[in-house]
Amino acid sequence: EDQVTQSPEALRLQEGESSSLNCSYTVSGLRGLFWYRQDPGKGPEFLFTLYSAGEEKEKERLKATLTKKESFLHITAPKPEDSATYLCAVRPGGGSQGNLIFGKGTKLSVKP
Amino acid sequence: GAVVSQHPSWVICKSGTSVKIECRSLDFQATTMFWYRQFPKQSLMLMATSNEGSKATYEQGVEKDKFLINHASLTLSTLTVTSAHPEDSSFYICSAREGRLAGGGTQYFGPGTRLLVL
Numbered sequence: 001e002d003q004v005t006q007s008p009e010a011l012r013l014q015e016g017e018s019s020s021l022n023c024s025y026t027v028s029g030l031r032g033l034f035w036y037r038q039d040p041g042k043g044p045e046f047l048f049t050l051y052s053a054g055e056e057k058e059k060e061r062l063k064a065t066l067t068k069k070e071s072f073l074h075i076t077a078p079k080p081e082d083s084a085t086y087l088c089a090v091r092p093g094g095g096s097q098g099n100l101i102f103g104k105g106t107k108l109s110v111k112p
Numbered sequence: 113g114a115v116v117s118q119h120p121s122w123v124i125c126k127s128g129t130s131v132k133i134e135c136r137s138l139d140f141q142a143t144t145m146f147w148y149r150q151f152p153k154q155s156l157m158l159m160a161t162s163n164e165g166s167k168a169t170y171e172q173g174v175e176k177d178k179f180l181i182n183h184a185s186l187t188l189s190t191l192t193v194t195s196a197h198p199e200d201s202s203f204y205i206c207s208a209r210e211g212r213l214a215g216g217g218t219q220y221f222g223p224g225t226r227l228l229v230l
Contacts, residue, residue, distance in 0.1 A: 034218070034219070036221070041203075041224070041226070042223055042224060043116075043118075043205045043207075043221035043222050043223045043224045044156070044205075044221045045221070046114075046218060046219075046220055046221070049218055087155065087156075099146070099158060099161060100158075100219060102155050102156050103155070104154075104155045105155055
């Protein structure tokens with residue numbers, strides 16, 4: 001069964017304290033792993049797409065990496081405005097429609 | 113970047129009335145659009161997938177006669193909650209997948225519509 005597990009569920013950091021969020025997945029034929037950011041009361045905002053193991057993408061203080069079993073979202077020197085829930089999703093291959101399977105998210109709080 | 117809009121952003125209605133929510137992809141064509149529901153502090157729950165010009169595919173447990181979906185064009189999908197009841201109160205989010213490749217392309221989300229049924 002296709003599955004996505006994110007950890008930790010919640011993460012509290014001090015401003016400037018770097019850390020990583022984990023997304024572990026089991027999927028039949030990965031056709032993309034996606035990271036989104038969601039602020040309270042808003043829809044998810046697209047961050048990155050990763051397609052193959054070894055791929056990395058960066059955007060400001062965020063860097064996403066991918067292996068065959070998991071993805072990490074590294075946050076370097078976070079700021080309070082980085083506080084949000086970060087969602088990981090995978091698109092399975094095979095005979096599926098390609099609908100995204102989401103993890104439950106990691107709620108990040110960055111204190112000044 | 114790609115933008116998906118939703119209208120209205122919030123709506124309050126009386127029990128028994130119907131509510132229509134519009135979802136538009138503003139700068140790209142979306143062959144496939146999705147409707148999600150999200151309860152407080154929970155992740156997204158896929159309700160249905162709609163392809164332009166064809167009937168929507170509903171997830172198990174979602175009543176197709178209650179949640180009517182119309183994907184009339186490559187940039188517009190609508191969700192109508194018929195005879196809404198208080199238990200339908202929720203945050204509804206639409207999503208559009210760019211590109212025509214089957215199963216490919218990035219999925220972008222709208223800002224969501226908060227529905228409160230009194």
